[in-house]
Amino acid sequence: MYVDEFERELVILAYDMKNLLRESVAPVCQEYGLTLQQLHVLIMLQKRPGVTLSDLSVRAGILRTNFSAICRKLETHGFIERRRNDKDRRACELFVTQKGHELLGVIEQTVRKQHEQVFANEPPETFDTIVKGFHALESLIAKARA
Incomplete structure (x- = not known):
């Protein structure tokens, strides 16, 4: 599931x-x-x-x-x-x-600059979490392609 x-x-x-x-x-x-x-x-x-x-x-x-x-x-x-x-x-x-x-x-x-207002209101941890998620997804995609 x-x-x-x-x-x-x-x-x-x-x-x-x-x-x-x-x-x-x-x-x-x-x-x-x-x-x-x-x-x-x-x-x-x-x-x-x-x-x-x-x-x-x-x-x-x-x-x-x-x-x-x-x-x-x-x-x-x-x-x-x-x-x-x-x-x-x-x-x-x-x-x-x-x-x-x-x-x-x-x-x-x-x-x-286009996204400055939205980004300014988010703590750095939010971006750290998102980037870690991107890397995890990239790794999963690489495994799927292998």
Whole structure:
């Protein structure tokens, strides 16, 4: 029964999160010429610099063919760069550029300002609990994919 409740709540939460992103983050991305998918890739790449295109495509859950186009656009705008792997010249590692880091900072600040009133009234423990929950969910998802 507990698993059923978890799955039901997960679907509801995923839907609510998708709507929150679409309503609050997507317009900010559009201001800077980004899509939510491109922002997702930048954030993941910031978290794991030097990952290969194929590994990041799998982690992001985006088909390799679509993912290459997303990375090309980010690279064209100067937000990411590809570097050849010294050990395997066929492999390219991806990195967020200084311009990309600056853009992520601006987007983060803009979104934070949108939610400032709500966030200001919450104790730090609330955010600690939520982040721990995110990490637990991420771990569970990784196990499910293995």
